[in-house]
Structure formats: structure tokens, C-alpha cells
Amino acid sequence: MIVTLLSGDRPRSPLLTLILLAILAGLALAPFLFPGVRSLETAARICIFIVLVASYDLLLGYTGIVSFAHTMFFGLGAYGVALASEHIGRGFGALAVGTVAGAVAAALLAMVIGLFSLRVRAIFFAMITLAVASAVAVLVSQLSQITGGEDGLNYRIPRELTPAFRWGGKLFDVNLNGKLLNYYLVFFCSLGLFLLMLRIVNSPFGRVLQAIRENDFRAEAIGYRVVRYRVAATCISAAVAALAGSLFAVWLRYVGPDTTLSFEIMLDILLMVVIGGMGTMYGAVVGATLFVLAQNYLQNLMGLASGATEGVPVVSDLLDPDRWLLWLGVLFILSVYFFPTGIVGRLRAGR
Known part of the structure; x- marks a missing residue:
């Protein structure tokens, strides 16, 4: 059963298997293991970014396509839910309409971009x-007037997914409310989308994409329509990214240019792919988990370290919490240096 869910693509490393199981268990039990608003927010963000990074790895790692438009598709999904909730009303029907509309719009836009630009060289397509x-x-x-501009949109989601909805008392000191239901909606949808991506890359279609990545001229010579496969991969990747954006919109209850469309998010996705390992779906899990945890807790850890080394002037200054981005960059450089194929690639090579 487990092999079927993993589509035959096993971790192939005992340590990687333990890491993936630990991440899965931590996310599945996050509301009970790590109580608190911030920890739940971090866990939900990890779930969403795992799907977003996996969808981008389908392009970069499996097909060899460099794209800087992935946050655009992510934003289309988020704005689809926001606009549907704003105009249709508060309900699950609005969420469904917005989710489907965002995914379809993202796939169509990706198809248009792909048909007109995937025939050129990689760097020109990226530009x-x-x-x-x-x-x-x-x-x-x-x-x-439509999107809320720089201020973004605040909207109401179904009451059953908000903290105001109580469907029980407490379980292990955790309130059984709509916020918990919202988290598990994000978790199970993210898990299903990730397994879908795993199935796609391990299907005959995924093998053709890898052949195109390795040598597109040879793939064309043996009869595969390279442009069609690249366009199909771009459309699938865009649709999954839009679905991740829809989950983000449902969870956050707010969308804006800075939260869904900024180029900083695109850079974060690239970093997650490189850290985890390109060309492997498990790299998306490891990379997204490590990066989101670093974003949320590295500054706090540096504050503790700075306080502990207060008597050492130079060390205390270097560990100042305001320099957390510097150390995040250092960690990224070290990870690339010691793990050029990503953490997953290194673990599989050293098994």
C-alpha cells in the first residue's frame, strides 16, 4: 500500500526515510505536538510550500525549464478564492468556484506562454x-477596484473553518474549533497534491520529461514532440501552483501582491528546490521544511545565542538577531557547497 502511494519512488536511504517520516508525523500532529498560533501557522505554511516547490521542481528539476513566473500562478489561485468569496459570498461553493477558476486560468495562461515561448532557448524563456x-x-x-491594489483583499471564509466555530471541547489541551479543521483541510489537500505530483513524475509522461531534460534533440529524434510535452508540464505545474495558492488563501483569509506575487517568494522557491535537491519530489519536502523553519525560528535562536554569548563582544555582535538574513545566506552557501545535488541527492548517494 505504501509503495503504491509512493508510486514506486522510494526514498532509497534509511536516513532520508526517517527524516520524511518525522516531517510527515510532525505535520500530521502539529496542532497537538506544537500548540500555539505561530507553530500552527508555520506548519500550514510548510504544507503549502511543499506543494508549491514540488510543482516548480516538475519544471526545473524534471523538465529542465527555468521559469520566473511561478508566483504568478500561485497568485492566480489565491486571488481566485479571494474574488469568489468576495462576490459570491461566504460558503464552500465560493471556495470551490474560486479554486477551479484559479487553476483553469493558470493552466490556460501557462499554455499561452508555453506555446509562444518554449521554442526559444532556456534563458530567453526565463526572461x-x-x-x-x-x-x-x-x-x-x-x-x-477589483483586486484591492497594494492593500489586497480581506474576505470571509465559511464559518466552519474559523476559530469561532466550535465542534467540541478540548483534546489534549487543543481547542476543537474551525481553525483545526482549516489546518487539516490544508494538510490533507497538500498531501494529496504531493502524491499526485509523485505519481506524475514516475509515470511514462514523467520519464519522457526526464529524457527531454537530458537531451531534447535525442527525444525529438525518437519521436517525442518536445514542445508539446514541455507545454503540458508547464500547464500541470501552473495548475498545481494555483491550487497551492488557493489553499494559502483559505488559510490566510487575506491576499495581496506582497503575500502571493512578490519576486521574493520566487527566490524562496528557488532556494528550497536547490537546498532539497532538484529532480526529486522528496527534495521539495525537505527543502520547504528547513527553509520555512529557518525563516520563522532562526531569528529567535540567534537571539538566545546572542544572549548566551553576551560577554564575548565579537561573537555576540555576529549573532545579533537583526543579522538572521546574513546567517540564512551563509547556511544556504554551505548547503550548496557540501550538498551540490541537494540534501536528498546527498543522502541517496551516501546510502
Whole structure:
């Protein structure tokens, strides 16, 4: 049963298996193991970014396509839910309509971009996607009557997914309310999408994508329509990214250019892919988990370390919490240096 769910793609490393099981158990039991608003927010963000990073790895790691428009598709899914909730009303029907509309819009836009630009060389395609993503971000900021502009949109989701909804008392000191239901909606949807991505990359379609990545001329010579496969991969990746954006919108109950469309998020996705390991779905799990945890807790850990070394002037200054981005960059450089194929690639190579 487990092999079927993993689509035959086993971790192939005892240590990697333990890490993945620990992450799965931690996310599945996060509300009970790590009580608190911040920890639950971190766990939900990890779930969403695992799906987002996995969808981008389908392009970069499995197909060899460099794109800078992934946050655009992520934002389309988020704004789809926001606009549907704003205009249709508070209900699960609005969430469904917004989710489907966002995924379809993302897939269609990806198809248009792919058909017109995937015939050019990789660097030119990357520049085209960057230009389109920048144009969409500017358009969203200027259409304030529809999108809320720079202020974004606040909207109401079904009451059953909010803390105001109580469906029980307490279980292990955890309130049984709509916030808990919302988290498990995010968790199980993210798990299902990740397993779907794992199935896609281990299917015959996924093998063709890897062949195109290794040598597109040879793949074309043996009869595969390279452009069609690349466009299909781009559409699937965009649709899954939009679904991740929809989950993010349901969880956050707010969307704005800075939270869904910023280029900083695109850079974070790239870092997660590189840290975890390109060309492996498990890399998305490890990379997203480590990066989101570092984003949320590295500054606090540095504050503790700075306080503990207060008597040592130079060390205390270096560990100042305001320098957490510096140390995050150092950690990234070290991870690339010691794990050039990513953490997952290194663990599999050294098994």
C-alpha cells in the first residue's frame, strides 16, 4: 500500500526515510505536538510550500525549464478564492468556484506562454516569464477596484473553518474549533497534491520529461514532440501552483501582491528546490521544511545565542538577531557547497 502511494519512488536511504517520516508525523500532529498560533501557522505554511516547490521542481528539476513566473500562478489561485468569496459570498461553493477558476486560468495562461515561448532557448524563456510575471504584478496593484491594489483583499471564509466555530471541547489541551479543521483541510489537500505530483513524475509522461531534460534533440529524434510535452508540464505545474495558492488563501483569509506575487517568494522557491535537491519530489519536502523553519525560528535562536554569548563582544555582535538574513545566506552557501545535488541527492548517494 505504501509503495503504491509512493508510486514506486522510494526514498532509497534509511536516513532520508526517517527524516520524511518525522516531517510527515510532525505535520500530521502539529496542532497537538506544537500548540500555539505561530507553530500552527508555520506548519500550514510548510504544507503549502511543499506543494508549491514540488510543482516548480516538475519544471526545473524534471523538465529542465527555468521559469520566473511561478508566483504568478500561485497568485492566480489565491486571488481566485479571494474574488469568489468576495462576490459570491461566504460558503464552500465560493471556495470551490474560486479554486477551479484559479487553476483553469493558470493552466490556460501557462499554455499561452508555453506555446509562444518554449521554442526559444532556456534563458530567453526565463526572461519572458519574468516579464509576464512582472506585468501581472503591476496590473494587480493598479486594478485596485477589483483586486484591492497594494492593500489586497480581506474576505470571509465559511464559518466552519474559523476559530469561532466550535465542534467540541478540548483534546489534549487543543481547542476543537474551525481553525483545526482549516489546518487539516490544508494538510490533507497538500498531501494529496504531493502524491499526485509523485505519481506524475514516475509515470511514462514523467520519464519522457526526464529524457527531454537530458537531451531534447535525442527525444525529438525518437519521436517525442518536445514542445508539446514541455507545454503540458508547464500547464500541470501552473495548475498545481494555483491550487497551492488557493489553499494559502483559505488559510490566510487575506491576499495581496506582497503575500502571493512578490519576486521574493520566487527566490524562496528557488532556494528550497536547490537546498532539497532538484529532480526529486522528496527534495521539495525537505527543502520547504528547513527553509520555512529557518525563516520563522532562526531569528529567535540567534537571539538566545546572542544572549548566551553576551560577554564575548565579537561573537555576540555576529549573532545579533537583526543579522538572521546574513546567517540564512551563509547556511544556504554551505548547503550548496557540501550538498551540490541537494540534501536528498546527498543522502541517496551516501546510502
